[in-house]
Amino acid sequence: MTERLIEVAGVEKAYRFFRLTNVSLELEAGQIMGFVGPNGAGKSTLMRILMGMARHDRGSVRVLGHPIPEQQAPAKRDIGFVSEDMRLHGNVSLAWHMKLIASIYPAWDATYADVLLDRFNLHAEQQIKALSHGERVKATLLLALARRPRLLLLDEPTTGLDPVARHEILTELMAVVQDERRAVLFSSHNTQDVEQISDQIVFIDRGRIIDASDKETFLDRWRRLHLDVPAGVELPALQDVVETRTSGQIAIVTTKAYSPGLETIYQRAGAQVRDIQRMTLEEIFVANVMSNRREQAA
Amino acid sequence: MNATLVRRLILMDLYLMRWPVAGSLLAGSVAIAMMPLGAVSSYVGSVCLICVLVILNIVLVMTFIVQEKKDKVQIFMLSLPVSTTQYTAAKLLANATAFAGCWVALTIAVVAVIDASALPNGTLPFLLAVLAYLLMYYCVLLAVGLASDSAGWHATVITIGNVSVNFLIPWLWSRPSIYQNRNSPFAVWSGDIVAVLAIEIAVAMAALGLALYVRSCRTDFV
Numbered sequence: 001m002t003e004r005l006i007e008v009a010g011v012e013k014a015y016r017f018f019r020l021t022n023v024s025l026e027l028e029a030g031q032i033m034g035f036v037g038p039n040g041a042g043k044s045t046l047m048r049i050l051m052g053m054a055r056h057d058r059g060s061v062r063v064l065g066h067p068i069p070e071q072q073a074p075a076k077r078d079i080g081f082v083s084e085d086m087r088l089h090g091n092v093s094l095a096w097h098m099k100l101i102a103s104i105y106p107a108w109d110a111t112y113a114d115v116l117l118d119r120f121n122l123h124a125e126q127q128i129k130a131l132s133h134g135e136r137v138k139a140t141l142l143l144a145l146a147r148r149p150r151l152l153l154l155d156e157p158t159t160g161l162d163p164v165a166r167h168e169i170l171t172e173l174m175a176v177v178q179d180e181r182r183a184v185l186f187s188s189h190n191t192q193d194v195e196q197i198s199d200q201i202v203f204i205d206r207g208r209i210i211d212a213s214d215k216e217t218f219l220d221r222w223r224r225l226h227l228d229v230p231a232g233v234e235l236p237a238l239q240d241v242v243e244t245r246t247s248g249q250i251a252i253v254t255t256k257a258y259s260p261g262l263e264t265i266y267q268r269a270g271a272q273v274r275d276i277q278r279m280t281l282e283e284i285f286v287a288n289v290m291s292n293r294r295e296q297a298a
Numbered sequence: 299m300n301a302t303l304v305r306r307l308i309l310m311d312l313y314l315m316r317w318p319v320a321g322s323l324l325a326g327s328v329a330i331a332m333m334p335l336g337a338v339s340s341y342v343g344s345v346c347l348i349c350v351l352v353i354l355n356i357v358l359v360m361t362f363i364v365q366e367k368k369d370k371v372q373i374f375m376l377s378l379p380v381s382t383t384q385y386t387a388a389k390l391l392a393n394a395t396a397f398a399g400c401w402v403a404l405t406i407a408v409v410a411v412i413d414a415s416a417l418p419n420g421t422l423p424f425l426l427a428v429l430a431y432l433l434m435y436y437c438v439l440l441a442v443g444l445a446s447d448s449a450g451w452h453a454t455v456i457t458i459g460n461v462s463v464n465f466l467i468p469w470l471w472s473r474p475s476i477y478q479n480r481n482s483p484f485a486v487w488s489g490d491i492v493a494v495l496a497i498e499i500a501v502a503m504a505a506l507g508l509a510l511y512v513r514s515c516r517t518d519f520v
């Protein structure tokens with residue numbers, strides 16, 4: 001049986017102007033889960049709840065089998081956490097931080113740390129305050145990776161990085177889950193990064209999880225159909241169609257549950273299917289968020 | 299595991315605070331060394347010693363607690379295998395050890411210099427009341443630094459703490475039991491002095507206790 005490294009059930013957390021509502025998710029060993037949402041969707045809040053840095057109002061959270069926040073300290077022995085806004089001590093070097101982390105985590109892999117130093121083009125003796133944003137993120141990631149944690153929680157680690165730095169980081173993350181006991185939860189609003197490395201994807205918007213599935217299912221079931229709709233023909237209202245845009249006799253229909261039967265339905269209604277397009281994860285994400293917001297407003 | 303880790307975090311913080319602590323010990327020692335050199339030197343030395351302890355207080359709390367929160371270094375520290383309570387305890391103990399260590403060393407030096415020089419021992423109770431005020435001021439600022447993220451509260455405590463010493467000194471001299479014994483060859487621990495010291499210690503303890511309580515009630519730490 002596959003081990004669940006994260007179990008979140010019915011979690012709620014209220015702030016004055018924001019509410020995390022009924023969030024549930026599970027992450028199994030060997031998986032990379034992409035946690036995608038616009039700015040302010042609740043990604044960082046959930047990450048901080050998982051780390052015990054923020055206490056949820058309702059629901060239950062277990063990380064590596066430990067209830068959070070009660071047993072956050074033992075859980076964090078096997079978690080590597082990196083967030084985009086995390087800072088290291090500015091007046092000391094990366095080597096000093098590496099020594100600190102090595103003294104805390106028995107699993108610290110000095111050889112791998114040296115490999116990452118070289119791969120990320122970092123200089124251990126350089127003071128942290130002299131590092132660029134990208135170097136700083138890579139330094140925090142090095143400190144998290146070289147301790148060989150079973151679970152990596154990464155809160156927007158690629159935000160503001162150049163394409164080369166992003167590629168370096170994503171490559172390292174993919175290498176992590178070659179060990180099937182480990183897992184990564186990776187939050188981002190950059191769908192390209194998520195699409196590249198994740199096998200599970202969760203969309204969150206305005207504090208609610210709006211959709212969750214494995215990546216292939218997402219990419220398979222979302223489609224955009226281009227239809228010719230002669231005058232007088234009315235397209236049937238279908239439950240899984242999230243958006244229909246019309247311009248003259250052309251209609252573009254977005255569906256979240258594509259099956260070949262859909263073409264037949266439109267053809268029977270008198271429309272002609274001209275093209276069926278697969279959608280990128282970004283297009284799926286935007287369509288999903290917008291359709292969810294329309295449902296909430298209705 | 300965690301007692302070891304908390305001790306390591308304390309040692310780490312003490313290492314980071316080593317330069318302000320060393321600088322304060324050096325500057326404080328120079329200030330104390332000036333005290334027996336004459337009336338003007340004694341006054342200048344005393345004022346310099348007060349300044350050294352006030353600056354150390356503000357630097358330790360604002361740089362190593364408040365700024366650490368503001369700069370989000372706290373997120374990194376809380377990603378280590380400690381609970382939020384253990385992290386708070388480590389921060390408080392490290393910071394308090396750094397300040398109290400300096401304070402104790404400089405206070406012992408003041409007592410030793412006064413005892414060994416021609417300065418009358420009768421000034422010791424007054425000086426200790428002022429030094430204890432600085433310790434109390436540190437504890438209150440540390441408490442507010444730990445419990446609150448508000449720059450307004452920090453500025454308020456710093457302003458009141460800095461200004462109040464200007465009221466405390468004339469008030470202490472206005473107490474006959476303190477003023478009349480200032481040139482005595484022996485330290486006279488009058489009821490006024492004991493009451494002032496007791497109040498200062500009580501306020502310091504209450505502030506720290508309140509800060510720990512407020513911190514324990516918080517649900518969000520970053």
